[in-house]
Structures are given as C-alpha cells and as structure tokens.
Amino acid sequence: MKRVLIATGGGDCPGLNAVIRAIVKRATKERDWEVVGSIEAFNGILREPTEIKVLDEKAVAGIHVQGGTIIETTNKGGPFAWPIKNKDGSWSYVDRSDEMIRKLQYLGIDAVINIGGDGSQQISQALYEKGLNIIGVPKTIDNDLSATDFTFGFQTAVQVATEAVDKLVTTATSHNRVLIMEVMGRFTGWIALNAAIAGGAEVCLIPEIPYDINKVVERLKQRYSRGKGHAIIVVAEGAKPINGSISAKKSEEVGYSNLQLGGISAVLAQQIKEAGFEGDIRQTVLGHLQRGGIPIAYDRILATQFGVKAFEMVLAGRFGEMVAYRHPDIISVPLKDAINRPNLVNPDGQLVKTARGIGISFGD
Numbered sequence: 206m207k208r209v210l211i212a213t214g215g216g217d218c219p220g221l222n223a224v225i226r227a228i229v230k231r232a233t234k235e236r237d238w239e240v241v242g243s244i245e246a247f248n249g250i251l252r253e254p255t256e257i258k259v260l261d262e263k264a265v266a267g268i269h270v271q272g273g274t275i276i277e278t279t280n281k282g283g284p285f286a287w288p289i290k291n292k293d294g295s296w297s298y299v300d301r302s303d304e305m306i307r308k309l310q311y312l313g314i315d316a317v318i319n320i321g322g323d324g325s326q327q328i329s330q331a332l333y334e335k336g337l338n339i340i341g342v343p344k345t346i347d348n349d350l351s352a353t354d355f356t357f358g359f360q361t362a363v364q365v366a367t368e369a370v371d372k373l374v375t376t377a378t379s380h381n382r383v384l385i386m387e388v389m390g391r392f393t394g395w396i397a398l399n400a401a402i403a404g405g406a407e408v409c410l411i412p413e414i415p416y417d418i419n420k421v422v423e424r425l426k427q428r429y430s431r432g433k434g435h436a437i438i439v440v441a442e443g444a445k446p447i448n449g450s451i452s453a454k455k456s457e458e459v460g461y462s463n464l465q466l467g468g469i470s471a472v473l474a475q476q477i478k479e480a481g482f483e484g485d486i487r488q489t490v491l492g493h494l495q496r497g498g499i500p501i502a503y504d505r506i507l508a509t510q511f512g513v514k515a516f517e518m519v520l521a522g523r524f525g526e527m528v529a530y531r532h533p534d535i536i537s538v539p540l541k542d543a544i545n546r547p548n549l550v551n552p553d554g555q556l557v558k559t560a561r562g563i564g565i566s567f568g569d
C-alpha cells in the first residue's frame with residue numbers, strides 16, 4: 206500500500222473539506238493508495254505522539270458541504286519555525302524540517318499534498334527543495350495567489366460580504382447613515398471590490414488604490430446633497446490613505462509571524478468626521494464570518510477539481526508543483542512560480558473600470 210498525507214495550513218477557508226474528500230475519492234479508485242491527514246497542518250507529524258488520521262471514504266462522506274477542515278489547521282509555527290519556550294519564559298524558533306522529513310519516511314508516506322495559502326506554499330517549496338515529494342493546493346479567501354485565476358473560498362467570502370452589504374443598505378437608508386463595512390483580504394482588495402459591485406456600495410477603498418479622504422467626503426456630500434442621504438463604504442482591511450499606513454499590529458500570539466490587519470473602519474470613520482462630514486457614521490467589521498460556514502456551490506466545485514487534480518499529480522510524480530485554475534483548465538505550475546508575486550487588483554483593470562462605470566468612488 207502507498208500512502209499520501211494531506212495537511213491543511215494557514216487560515217481556514219470554505220472548501221477545504223471538499224478538497225480532502227475529492228483527494229480521498231480519487232485515491233480510492235486506485236486501490237493501492239491510502240490517504241492520511243496530519244492534524245493541525247504539519248504539527249500532527251511534529252508532535253509526539255504523532256497525530257495523524259486515516260481518511261477513507263467513510264471519514265469524508267458528505268464533508269464537501271461543511272466549512273472549516275476536518276483535519277484542523279494553524280497559521281502559527283511550522284516545521285521551519287517551531288516555537289520552543291526558554292527557561293526565562295521567552296520563545297525561540299527551531300528548524301525541525303529534517304526531523305519531519307525523516308518522520309514522514311518512517312511513517313511510510315510516499316507523497317504529501319499541502320493545502321494552503323502563500324505561507325503554506327512557501328513551506329511546500331522549501332520542503333520540496335529538501336527532497337520531499339510534495340504538491341501544493343492553493344487556498345485562501347483573499348484570492349491573492351497569482352498562479353491561479355481563483356482560489357476556492359474566495360467566492361463564498363464575496364457572497365457573505367455581499368449579503369452583509371445588502372443588509373446594511375436597508376438600515377443605512379432607514380437612518381440616513383453612512384455605514385462602513387470592513388472586509389478581509391490582507392494586502393489585496395478582491396473581496397472588497399467584488400462585494401462593493403455586487404452589493405451596490407458608493408465607496409470602495411482597497412490597498413491597491415490609496416485614498417484621499419477629501420475625495421471620499423466629496424462623494425458622501427454628493428449623496429447628502431439634499432440634506433439627507435445614506436451611503437455604504439466597503440473598505441478592505443489593508444486599505445490606506447495616500448501617504449498613510451495600513452491599520453495593523455504585530456501579533457502577540459506565539460509563532461504567529463503575520464501582521465494582524467484590522468481597524469481601518471474606525472480610523473476611516475474618524476478621518477471622515479475630521480474632513481468635515483457631518484452625517485452619522487457607524488462601522489461593521491465582518492471578520493471571520495467571511496471564512497466560516499458552508500462553501501457556495503462554485504467553491505465546492507473548484508475545490509473538488511483541485512482535489513482530483515492534486516491526486517492525479519501525485520500519480521504522475523508532478524512534485525514541486527501546485528494545482529492552479531486557468532480558465533477553463535485545471536493545470537499545474539511550479540511552486541516557485543506560484544509564490545513569487547501576489548495577485549493584486551489592477552487599478553486599471555476591467556473590474557475597477559466597471560466599478561467606476563457605475564459610480565463607485567475609490568477615493569482617488
């Protein structure tokens with residue numbers, strides 16, 4: 206029997222379980238492959254006793270409709286930066302990648318499928334360079350990976366954000382208020398831009414187009430030209446004013462190396478008031494609602510395509526590569542190409558032009 210190990214790393218995302226199920230279903234057809242999952246990314250391999258779980262058809266039955274990941278995930282630590290507590294209470298980070306590769310050999314793992322975003326795929330590439338038979342599957346609600354047209358989970362996040370705009374519109378109109386909605390996306394504005402168009406926002410602020418607060422207020426004043434009015438502002442967590450900085454802090458969680466973004470909606474509300482707008486303003490931070498719950502059909506299908514392709518790449522020995530979607534095909538690309546630049550919104554691209562065409566202001 207040959208063994209393939211699945212790990213899910215980074216922030217969770219609707220569709221992860223659909224990928225796991227598709228890998229298992231496709232592998233089952235081969236009869237000589239067993240699928241196992243490492244619990245909480247690669248932590249399950251690194252922990253003593255080992256935490257792995259056999260994934261057979263029974264274990265994955267019906268999970269494509271569930272959010273989250275049945276094998277858990279983490280965006281802290283990892284094989285190259287494993288946190289160790291020092292005697293004085295401080296933390297050091299050690300490289301346990303060689304030890305992990307030896308353990309995988311001991312466990313009889315022939316191939317690894319690592320489902321994760323840019324951070325996880327950087328780990329995949331580094332493990333591949335050390336000789337591990339590894340394949341990447343791109344995952345993120347942010348859609349910020351350039352090698353693929355879309356990542357699964359993104360459309361579900363856009364749906365959640367759009368439904369939130371729809372709800373905010375009714376209360377904004379009733380109270381003649383400006384309602385600011387902050388969405389995720391890290392250093393990209395994909396969720397914000399799509400939700401602003403689909404929901405019908407007046408202003409959309411994204412990291413790729415730094416905003417001028419006076420331009421934002423100008424648009425709001427237009428909306429209130431007859432004394433009353435309302436407006437919806439969708440702001441991406443990574444948005445920033447011209448010559449300003451993003452709202453973020455360094456996390457105090459052990460092993461969390463990413464910047465923790467968030468807080469721009471409160472900053473923006475203050476800036477709008479200071480720039481002379483007199484109407485009422487409220488903020489909503491959509492947060493992890495965008496990542497939870499069932500994946501919409503589009504993401505289930507894309508995730509299933511990624512899972513089947515990933516296992517077929519294992520069979521074909523396409524290690525060091527990542528599954529990608531290039532319409533209309535599901536292809537594979539070298540991991541090193543997939544992680545070398547982020548997928549940013551093009552300020553001159555069609556979607557921004559469409560948004561401008563229906564009167565959405567980017568504050569520029």
Ligand code: F6P
Nearest residue numbers: 216280345346347389390391466
């Ligand atoms: O990358 C996905 C994402 O949800 C980002 O949009 C967000 O900034 C980040 O993860 C939040 O991560 P955490 O799980 O640490 O709150």
